[in-house]
Amino acid sequence: YDNAIKSAVRPGDVVLDIGTGSGLLAMLAVRAGASHVYACESVGIIAQKGREIITANQLSDRITIVGKRSTDLVPGSDLPAKADVLISEIVDRNLVGEGIIPTLEHALMVLVKPDARILPQSGQLFIRAFECAELHATYNVDEVAGFDVSLFNEFSPCGSSTLINLGGYILNPLSEPLLAFDFCFTKPDFAANEKTIEIRGSRPGMLHGLVAWFQLCVDDSNTIDNSPWRPGNHWSHEVCLLKAPRPLKPGETVHVQVTHDMKTFSFEMVET
Structure with a gap:
């Protein structure tokens, strides 16, 4: 900044x-x-x-x-x-949760000159597939002390995106980062959006989930991000763990529904 x-x-x-x-x-x-x-x-x-x-x-x-x-x-x-x-x-882990979009939309129309310089200029949300058996096991239960308690997984957050602190977990990336949404903060032309994007495997592994993060382009030369692969990252992240992990091969695709209403962001895998 x-x-x-x-x-x-x-x-x-x-x-x-x-x-x-x-x-x-x-x-x-x-x-x-x-x-x-x-x-x-x-x-x-x-x-x-x-x-x-x-x-x-x-x-x-x-x-x-x-x-x-x-x-x-x-x-x-x-x-x-x-x-x-x-x-x-005014950003949170999902970029839009502190109201940056409606706040800047109002400011651009009412509080600043038409040619005002705006910082940050834009923001992006990315999603990536990963493998992490330890993380998945944290949110699932099978047998405990010889008893099958797997029905309790009905209350697991697996299947939809939820806030998770990834500290201590090592995520093995199975795809390249995929852009979910790109927001331009210099023009008041924002609108809610829902779409399906396609993530393509780039290396073999067991697909346990998807993780999202933001990149904030303060200007053309300076960026901030909360990627879970960035050393020293302290942010929690929105994560979608699969109910049933499955192998993912290079070139194989998974479909993800991504949604934002300008104040919240969520995503989930779509069965095809």
Whole structure:
């Protein structure tokens, strides 16, 4: 974000920072040359702490934190002039769960200039097939102490996507990453979508599930992602474990239904 902000912000710019939290991105914008940053934070205790941090860094004359959602900002009052630059980092594990799409759609129409520079510029959701017997066994039960309790698997999340912390598990990828959705954050042309995509096996193994992650393109040169294969990744992930694992050969395909309603994202395998 620091590199992208340095490239986007020009001396004298008015910047809008949505979901400022600690105020870090706002302070980076001031350092990059912004004349003033209007930062909104809807959680009262967080907004107050952000103000304290801004004051501690002697930037309270350059940064104003407004304790509101950006969709509640009043142009001409909370935001004296439309912004030259829009900055936000309101993403969750599935990119869209913190409302980045409707939030940016409103901001682009109401709060920023027509030629405003937008950070981040786009975001993508990817899905990949994997093998991990240990993970699958964690969410399935067969025999315990000599008794068959497999009927309890009716309550297992297998078969649909669910949040799983993958820490400690080693996922063996069986396909290349496949793009599920691509969101452009610089144009307010968003719409819910549902479609079926085809994942093709790239190496042999036992298909235990599918995992999703996002890539955030802050600008053309700077990206952030929460891929489960990225070292040091701390995010939980949306995972769809198969009810009945099966072999996957190179070139073999599986069909996956992917859905987003601009606030949630889910996926599941489709039997063909």
